[in-house]
Amino acid sequence: MxxxxxxxxxxLLRGNRAEFVTLxxxxxxxxxxxxxxxxxSRAFADLAFDCDPGPIDDNAFxxxxxxxxxxxxxxxxxxxxxxxxxxxxxxxxxxxxxxxxAIFDVYEFALTDELGESATRLVELRGNLVxxxxxxxxxxxxxxxxxxxxxxxxxxxxxxxxxxxxxxxxGEEPDLALAESDPDISEIYLPGAFRHITLPPMxxxxxxxxxxxxxxxxxxxxxxxxLTAPGxxxxxxxxxxxxxxxxxxxxxxxxAAAAGRxxxxxxxWELLLEGVEPKxxxxxxxxxxxxxxxxxxAGGRSVTANNEVTxxxxxxxxxxxxxxxxxxxxxxxxxxxxxxxxxxxxxxxREVESVSGLLLEEDLPPGGxxxxxxxxxxxxxxxxxxxx
Amino acid sequence: xxxxxxxxxxxxxxxLTVKADGRxxxxxxxxxxxxxxxxxxxxxxxxxxxxxxSSSVTKLNETHQNPWVHRMEQPLKHVQGDVKILLKIGNxxxxxxxxxxxxxxxxxxxxxxxxxxxxxxxxxxxxxxxTPSFQxxxxxxxxxxxxxxxxxxxxxxxxxxxxxxxxxGRGLDLDELALDPTAREDELWARRVAEMLLSLPxxxxxxxxQRNETAIYKAMSERIEQNRDTFxxxxxxCQQTCSLALLTRGVPFQLLKxxxxxxxxxxxxxxxxxxxxWHKGDKFKSAKEALTASPPAGPATLFEFFSAxxxxxxxxxxxxxxxxxxxxxxxxxxTFDTGGLNAPGRAPVDLMQVAIGQLGxxxxxxxxxxxxxxxxxxxxxxGVIPSSFRPVPRLAEWWxxxxxxxxxxxxxxxxxxxxxxxxxxxxxxxxxxxxxxxxSLVALxxxxxxxxxxxxWIPRKAFVNLAMQAERTTPLREILQTANKPPDRxxxxxxxxxxxxxxxxxxxxxxxxxxxxxSGDKNKSDTLPWGIRNKDEGTPxxxxxxxxxxxxxxxxxx
Numbered sequence: 007m008x009x010x011x012x013x014x015x016x017x018l019l020r021g022n023r024a025e026f027v028t029l030x031x032x033x034x035x036x037x038x039x040x041x042x043x044x045x046x047s048r049a050f051a052d053l054a055f056d057c058d059p060g061p062i063d064d065n066a067f068x069x070x071x072x073x074x075x076x077x078x079x080x081x082x083x084x085x086x087x088x089x090x091x092x093x094x095x096x097x098x099x100x101x102x103x104x105x106x107x108a109i110f111d112v113y114e115f116a117l118t119d120e121l122g123e124s125a126t127r128l129v130e131l132r133g134n135l136v137x138x139x140x141x142x143x144x145x146x147x148x149x150x151x152x153x154x155x156x157x158x159x160x161x162x163x164x165x166x167x168x169x170x171x172x173x174x175x176x177g178e179e180p181d182l183a184l185a186e187s188d189p190d191i192s193e194i195y196l197p198g199a200f201r202h203i204t205l206p207p208m209x210x211x212x213x214x215x216x217x218x219x220x221x222x223x224x225x226x227x228x229x230x231x232x233l234t235a236p237g238x239x240x241x242x243x244x245x246x247x248x249x250x251x252x253x254x255x256x257x258x259x260x261x262a263a264a265a266g267r268x269x270x271x272x273x274x275w276e277l278l279l280e281g282v283e284p285k286x287x288x289x290x291x292x293x294x295x296x297x298x299x300x301x302x303x304a305g306g307r308s309v310t311a312n313n314e315v316t317x318x319x320x321x322x323x324x325x326x327x328x329x330x331x332x333x334x335x336x337x338x339x340x341x342x343x344x345x346x347x348x349x350x351x352x353x354x355x356r357e358v359e360s361v362s363g364l365l366l367e368e369d370l371p372p373g374g375x376x377x378x379x380x381x382x383x384x385x386x387x388x389x390x391x392x393x394x
Numbered sequence: 395x396x397x398x399x400x401x402x403x404x405x406x407x408x409x410l411t412v413k414a415d416g417r418x419x420x421x422x423x424x425x426x427x428x429x430x431x432x433x434x435x436x437x438x439x440x441x442x443x444x445x446x447x448s449s450s451v452t453k454l455n456e457t458h459q460n461p462w463v464h465r466m467e468q469p470l471k472h473v474q475g476d477v478k479i480l481l482k483i484g485n486x487x488x489x490x491x492x493x494x495x496x497x498x499x500x501x502x503x504x505x506x507x508x509x510x511x512x513x514x515x516x517x518x519x520x521x522x523x524x525t526p527s528f529q530x531x532x533x534x535x536x537x538x539x540x541x542x543x544x545x546x547x548x549x550x551x552x553x554x555x556x557x558x559x560x561x562x563g564r565g566l567d568l569d570e571l572a573l574d575p576t577a578r579e580d581e582l583w584a585r586r587v588a589e590m591l592l593s594l595p596x597x598x599x600x601x602x603x604q605r606n607e608t609a610i611y612k613a614m615s616e617r618i619e620q621n622r623d624t625f626x627x628x629x630x631x632c633q634q635t636c637s638l639a640l641l642t643r644g645v646p647f648q649l650l651k652x653x654x655x656x657x658x659x660x661x662x663x664x665x666x667x668x669x670x671x672w673h674k675g676d677k678f679k680s681a682k683e684a685l686t687a688s689p690p691a692g693p694a695t696l697f698e699f700f701s702a703x704x705x706x707x708x709x710x711x712x713x714x715x716x717x718x719x720x721x722x723x724x725x726x727x728x729t730f731d732t733g734g735l736n737a738p739g740r741a742p743v744d745l746m747q748v749a750i751g752q753l754g755x756x757x758x759x760x761x762x763x764x765x766x767x768x769x770x771x772x773x774x775x776x777g778v779i780p781s782s783f784r785p786v787p788r789l790a791e792w793w794x795x796x797x798x799x800x801x802x803x804x805x806x807x808x809x810x811x812x813x814x815x816x817x818x819x820x821x822x823x824x825x826x827x828x829x830x831x832x833x834s835l836v837a838l839x840x841x842x843x844x845x846x847x848x849x850x851w852i853p854r855k856a857f858v859n860l861a862m863q864a865e866r867t868t869p870l871r872e873i874l875q876t877a878n879k880p881p882d883r884x885x886x887x888x889x890x891x892x893x894x895x896x897x898x899x900x901x902x903x904x905x906x907x908x909x910x911x912x913s914g915d916k917n918k919s920d921t922l923p924w925g926i927r928n929k930d931e932g933t934p935x936x937x938x939x940x941x942x943x944x945x946x947x948x949x950x951x952x
Contacts (some may be wrong), residue, residue: 226499274443276472322503323504323505324503324505325505325507327506327507327723328506329511330738330761330763331738332738333762334506334764335681335764337507337724345418345496346473347472347473355723373472373473374496374499375473376418376495376496378418379507379723
């Protein structure tokens with residue numbers, strides 16, 4: 007029986023209507039479809055399925071009217087459900103292959119709605135499914151490896167009546183042939199081989215996207231991180247992990263989401279250069295381009311930004327020496343050393359368009375800089391030396 | 395052992411350096427007159443945008459060759475932000491300072507970097523002082539301490555002490571400036587000349603020494619040519635400062651005579667020599683033009699202003715000389731002046747009263763300028779001597795043509811506690827210019843209760859001739875007695891042969907003041923007080939003779 011249960015879930019997972027109908031039509035209880043009708047009556051905001059059966063039990067009589075209302079609602083909502091090609095159901099309160107097929111259609115619609123995808127896209131996604139063993143996509147186990155009242159026979163347990171969708175890392179796949187032939191000794195449920203981690207339910211399975219709003223950042227333009235997250239409730243904590251390309255340093259910042267989105271401004275780039283060994287660059291040599299990415303975590307999901315931001319500062323300053331209360335002179339052809347978190351680079355002030363004493367620097371990394379010249383060390387606010 | 399402590403806030407000098415590997419280092423220099431400082435540590439906390447990004451504790455690194463400078467090096471993790479420095483001796487915080495480091499790319503479009511010139515007139519009072527807590531309560535205990543302080547300072551000199559100040563000194567001694575040999579020689583010259591002439595009274599030496607200037611230059615020059623140490627006068631006007639500058643650069647008397655004037659100096663033979671030139675035209679008042687002229691301005695280049703109608707030394711006529719030049723990255727001139735070149739920002743100075751806009755407005759080194767202002771008289775030219783004229787040997791031994799006495803008075807009742815006899819202004823190989831006397835009194839222990847002052851006296855008439863010819867080791871008593879006529883006249887009656895030109899007076903706050911005494915009346919007679927100590931002056935009861943440093947004993951013997 008557990009194998010049939012697994013196969014019915016597999017049929018839903020793969021979108022196999024006929025398989026699903028065959029399996030569930032041949033083995034089900036009244037409580038089973040009462041459970042479905044109950045879910046169906048609450049599942050959709052935009053579609054009316056007034057088919058709540060009340061208490062979930064095996065009383066077939068009390069299921070007739072709810073079932074009729076389901077059948078009528080299905081007929082009415084076929085187009086919305088994407089099931090226009092299906093025949094109308096007879097509204098007779100009786101369950102059979104056609105009604106089970108309709109239930110499959112409702113499941114299918116719910117699945118596309120939950121994923122935020124179209125039916126076509128759902129087909130594509132299903133095409134990405136990779137099974138451990140194509141010959142053994144579903145196996146029955148619960149009789150051999152119950153989780154409730156282990157060791158007792160003949161136990162009727164709701165907990166044990168379960169279907170588990172298991173994910174395995176590549177290279178760690180179990181021997182499903184053995185599991186099929188001798189479930190009792192399969193390593194899947196025996197201690198020692200696998201650790202079972204229950205994936206937390208996601209707040210939303212709809213497609214989320216993370217990206218830098220602008221591809222560039224500098225001292226005047228902070229990085230803007232954006233998570234577009236349909237289904238993400240307002241107030242949910244979203245954690246952004248920002249990483250650079252030349253350091254292993256990570257900056258972690260959290261914000262409270264707005265409904266369906268979260269945004270963060272970030273300007274502490276220098277944190278991401280922690281541990282970088284400064285080096286000496288040659289005159290005219292470019293500093294290593296600073297690119298940054300991020301991963302957003304929220305609602306049990308992690309989304310990696312689909313682009314990077316490149317940080318580069320540009321400095322254009324006219325340097326003058328203040329000789330006394332009145333006299334200043336432009337720093338013409340002044341040799342200096344530019345010091346940044348990535349290292350130092352020599353330079354010379356220039357004359358551009360009749361403006362002399364210009365300090366022109368491009369591609370500066372974050373974290374500021376110091377200009378050191380032979381006779382004067384540029385130092386902020388101390389002993390007459392000033393920051394530049 | 396003395397209790398050596400910093401005065402709070404008295405020691406600070408911060409610089410940033412870049413190591414060969416590109417790391418930026420906070421170079422924290424403690425400028426302090428004591429070589430032994432115990433248990434000193436520096437706590438450095440770096441914050442950026444209000445967030446602490448690093449902290450460290452560094453112990454004093456006593457490797458610096460100059461015992462006045464103690465260094466701590468602290469590599470910085472970031473090149474921007476606020477660096478808070480706590481200097482502690484033991485567990486006591488002695489100094490707390492926050493330095494803003496670096497800048498962001500959002501810094502302003504035009505940045506002016508203050509470029510203070512090295513100015514002895516500022517450095518004398520701005521170099522961190524630091525006075526130890528001497529344990530002495532009685533005058534008998536204090537005077538020997540004060541005397542030792544003073545004579546230690548006199549003998550150590552200014553080169554690696556007073557010049558360390560924040561006005562261009564940056565706590566760097568001469569060796570750390572990493573100058574090429576020529577530049578180093580010129581820097582040494584600039585320092586020596588500034589030391590010699592700083593704060594002298596603005597007065598004609600011919601009038602007050604009663605010996606004309608040309609004769610003085612001749613006597614000076616002869617001693618130079620004989621490879622002897624020579625002297626320099628203790629009163630000058632602008633033209634004498636320039637003549638002395640040329641003499642210090644090795645210009646011989648025959649090329650200098652009759653000496654510079656504020657007008658027609660271009661006629662001196664030195665400016666007819668190959669490699670020399672008297673540049674004419676207002677454009678040479680520009681530092682850039684002056685420094686790119688052929689030949690270019692350099693040390694001891696003269697700038698002269700005078701009216702041909704009024705004549706030399708008349709009206710607003712003036713002349714001054716160049717002390718330092720700057721050509722790397724920017725063009726600037728630093729002049730040594732008596733005030734007429736009107737360099738902006740030359741005042742205020744702590745050391746003396748300065749009359750701005752006047753020719754005798756104070757004799758000292760100016761800030762950098764990018765153009766020479768001068769007086770209202772026409773600019774008559776820029777005189778450049780041949781670059782082959784270099785600073786003379788033995789310049790450090792040139793001694794002031796004058797004498798001094800050190801006087802201690804109790805401030806509360808102005809009672810004289812002790813006075814030395816009249817002293818030469820040199821001792822052994824060291825020479826004590828007025829600037830050095832001033833430095834000896836800076837941050838003097840117990841200055842709040844006891845005033846120390848140097849009285850400076852210049853010889854006149856026959857006395858000056860003997861002084862100009864004296865050997866360095868000639869006892870002062872000997873020439874005084876020779877000059878005294880009749881020789882058996884009591885020394886206390888010697889009057890017109892000596893004149894009080896200036897006093898260098900220690901102030902209660904540890905600073906110092908130079909006071910001009912000369913009345914300007916050439917016929918004024920001064921009584922020689924206590925020339926060679928007379929019996930009727932009485933011998934001060936303290937300190938015991940053996941505790942008086944050798945220099946301060948003069949000719950006295952126990």
